Amino acid sequence: MKQRLLLITFSVSVLILIGKFYAYYLSGSTTLLTDALESIINVVAGAFAFYSIYLASLPKDLNHPYGHGKIEFFASGLEGVLILLAAAYIFLHASQHLWTNQEIKSLDMGMAISLGSSALNGIMGYFLIQMGKKEHSPTMVADGKHLRLDAYNSLLVVLALAITYLTNWLWVDSAASLLFAFFMFWQGIRLIRTSVAALMDETNPKVFRMVIDWITKNQRDEWIDLHNLRVQQYGGDLHIDCHLTLPRYWDLNHVHEEIHDFEGTLSRVLPTHIEIFVHADPCLDECCAHCQVSDCPIRAHAFQEKIEWNNVNLALNQKHFLEQLNRP
Template identity: 75%
Template structure:
């Protein structure tokens, strides 16, 4: 499904690119050149997104024990690099025409093509972002966001061309290109920043909060403590590590069953694959004050209050006591 969507994006981008370059050569407008160059990025990005989604769908192997999903983040970063390269060329081209008065023709046709392509890119981008988020595909989301931003650029292109067409202020064409190139630089840097963060396994606060909320909503009394929680995203898949504190008087069979139930609960977090590694910790005497198991046979202190599980304390590699923290 994801590959078919990217293939559709590629076909649409090729058709739009051909139309934009045709009106650029007919008009000579640097603003239209800006729009056409961004269409090249759409085509190249769609090609690499298709390949990255194909790689991400491959099963794990000995060389890739966590799967191939991170290639989608690389695809997103490559798209950012291409955007920066196109912006640099637009800066150079626009500066060469800033003080000249080139003859601009067929601006009305250029406005029509830019307006129609902006509508198509906007709808396609909205659809790709929606499907990418539902399938947890960074490559689809990145491609959709770029198409959506390309649609916004198209609307600004129409506005700049209309101003040039009706006022004959030809300098507007170059100035608008500078503005669009600056916006493209911001867009490219933003995509690269997100890609590098994901490749470096930087914590995604929204995703970590989603996991935290899910665990808290399904919490059982037997789960005395949870800490050292790690959430990593591999394309559309998730990898979760944590330490779960359970009663130390349980036998191995019961501990295994409880951990299995904990893992199955986490796997319901999202539709895509979730891989979980749980380290079982035995409870300590200091845990009694926040352990709510009523029939505990080895309790050393009365229950006083529960400890809130949140992003801050679940990420720590420490057991949580009411007032102090001890190394696990």
């Protein structure tokens, strides 16, 4: 489904590209050139997005034990770089024509093509973003945002051409291109920043929060402590590992069954493939103060209070003790 949607998007982007350059050829408008250059990026990025989705779907192998999903972050970063390059060219071109009175004609045709492309890109961008969020695909989200950006650009083109057509203020054509060049630059920086963060395994606060909320919602008394929780994204897939403290008097079979249940519970946090690794820790006497196992046969201290699991203490690589939390 993802590859089919991207293939349709790529095909439509090629047709839009041809239409925009035809409109620029007829009019000579700098603003229409801006729109056409943006479409070149759409086509190139769409082709690479299609390939990255295909590559990310390949199964794990000996050389890629965590799969190929991170290619999606590289794809979104490349799209950001392409946007920056286009923004730089548009800025230079528009600056050169800002104070010149170049001939502009056939603006009605240019407005019609830009308005049509804006509608098409807006629709495709919406569906790509929605599908990308559903499938947790950074490539589809980045491509959808880029198409949505192109739709906004086309609307700005229509507005600039309409003002130029009605007032004959030729400088508006270049001024609109400069304005959108700055907007494109900001969008490109954001895409690159997000891509680099993901490639460096920076924690996604939203996903991390969802994992914590899911764990606490399904928490059992036997899960005495949870720490060293790490969530890594590999494209649309997740890799989660943590340390889970269980009663030390349990035999190995019981521990194995509990971890299996814990992994099964955690695997339903998001509708995507999730790989989970759990390291089992035995409880200590210091855990008794917050252990909620009511029939514990080896309890050394009375229960005092429950420790609330949050994004800070779950990420720490140490067991939680009340004296640590209450330390000034």
